Amino acid sequence: MADQRRAERLDLPREPRGVRLPRVDQETFGRWAEGIARGMGTALFIVYMTLVLVLWFVWNTLAPEGIRFDPYTFTFLTLILSIQASYAAPLILLAQNRQSDRDRVALEEDRRRATMQKADTEYLAREIAALRIALGEVATRDFVRSELSRLAEELDEAAQRRQRLERRLRAEADARTGDGLDEPRDELDDDHRGDGTRGAGASRPPES
Numbered sequence: 001m002a003d004q005r006r007a008e009r010l011d012l013p014r015e016p017r018g019v020r021l022p023r024v025d026q027e028t029f030g031r032w033a034e035g036i037a038r039g040m041g042t043a044l045f046i047v048y049m050t051l052v053l054v055l056w057f058v059w060n061t062l063a064p065e066g067i068r069f070d071p072y073t074f075t076f077l078t079l080i081l082s083i084q085a086s087y088a089a090p091l092i093l094l095a096q097n098r099q100s101d102r103d104r105v106a107l108e109e110d111r112r113r114a115t116m117q118k119a120d121t122e123y124l125a126r127e128i129a130a131l132r133i134a135l136g137e138v139a140t141r142d143f144v145r146s147e148l149s150r151l152a153e154e155l156d157e158a159a160q161r162r163q164r165l166e167r168r169l170r171a172e173a174d175a176r177t178g179d180g181l182d183e184p185r186d187e188l189d190d191d192h193r194g195d196g197t198r199g200a201g202a203s204r205p206p207e208s
Contacts, residue, residue: 030098037095040088053077 039045056077060070070076 030094033091034095034098037088037092040092 056070056074060068060074061072065071
């Protein structure tokens, strides 16, 4: 009853029916196929195969008839070579497909790395351009030296002007605080002032 309900449910996958083939590890079988294809593609395999064929021909041609296991026309040898060819072709194709997959993955990885390197190169180019612009606005040693020289000259000129001004003020102060006889007399010193009085330095007229 429970199995019938399970078979009627639509949310569960249906179990496969029929003959179940044995599962093969694709990676392990692929490595094995690549090993065979790599071995068959070497010069050593060709030499060994040539020696086996020569021995096969010599034995089944020159040996006594009673011990020949594959007489002329070499039917058994033809069958073996046909079986070898029928298996060698798919193994070689499988190895080539795996190599193509690896090449595609390597190509995608190279493309990804090239994209990253291009992005890094563009970033570095922008940073270098920014540094060049920033360095263009930074004061150089010669510019700082010229500015310091100009400021030193301005300070020297200001000090000289200040010294001349101090000497002038000192001379005027000495002139104001010095002896009156040495000073030039003004015209108002001997004339009457505007209110009818004489100046302090004027002499009185003689009495009669």
